[in-house]
Amino acid sequence: MFSFHVTKVFGVGEGGGVFLPRARMAAMESAMNFGFRPDRSFGDGGNAKLDEVHSAIGLARLRTLSGEVATRIRIAARYQRALDFEGVGLPLDPAACEPWQTFPLKLPDTDLRERLVEACEARGIGLRRYYAPALSEGYHGLFADRVFRTATPVAIDLAQTMICLPIYPSLTEREQALVIDVVTETLERHGVFRRRLRSDHAQPAA
16 A cells, blocks of 8 residues: 655655555455445445546656656765764665655664754754654554553654654755754764764774
8 A cells, every 4th residue: 555645755645556466456446435336235445536636646746756766865875975973873775765755864862863853943954753652652542441552662762763854856955965964063062973984083093
């Protein structure tokens, strides 16, 4: 299942897509159309159709999608080269992680993440705390007492320490340089240093 929400790389506003075997197509089409069957009887289903307007937007978006993904890869690669700091978690190789909807940065602790958010906001840079709180902690609705909860320490740690940097096709090199400068200044101010520089400094003098 794929979301076509406006926040996605292939965003058309609303809607989504489902890939499934041909043998299941009729059942899926029925479920997406109020559960209607060929004889007009109906079973379980809802209203999950993609309307004509959003479909047309999707067709237009297909013409530019590959170029936009290539731009996102270049932006991600620049972040990778510039932000290789001790204790900071970076994504995998840029070419292997397309389409780069987000560029996550895992920081050593929550306090540093909040300081980085504050520093960026002071310079007009918007960062996002995606996937927080963790699903195991976030639901407090009417049926909270019926929800089975289990320990999810990895998800909770990520929710508390991860931040996502701006990454979108219209991000200019100058704007990205500002993001990199503010992140670098904040990390170094709080005792986090580049891996490359630290290893260079460790070399004995000639």
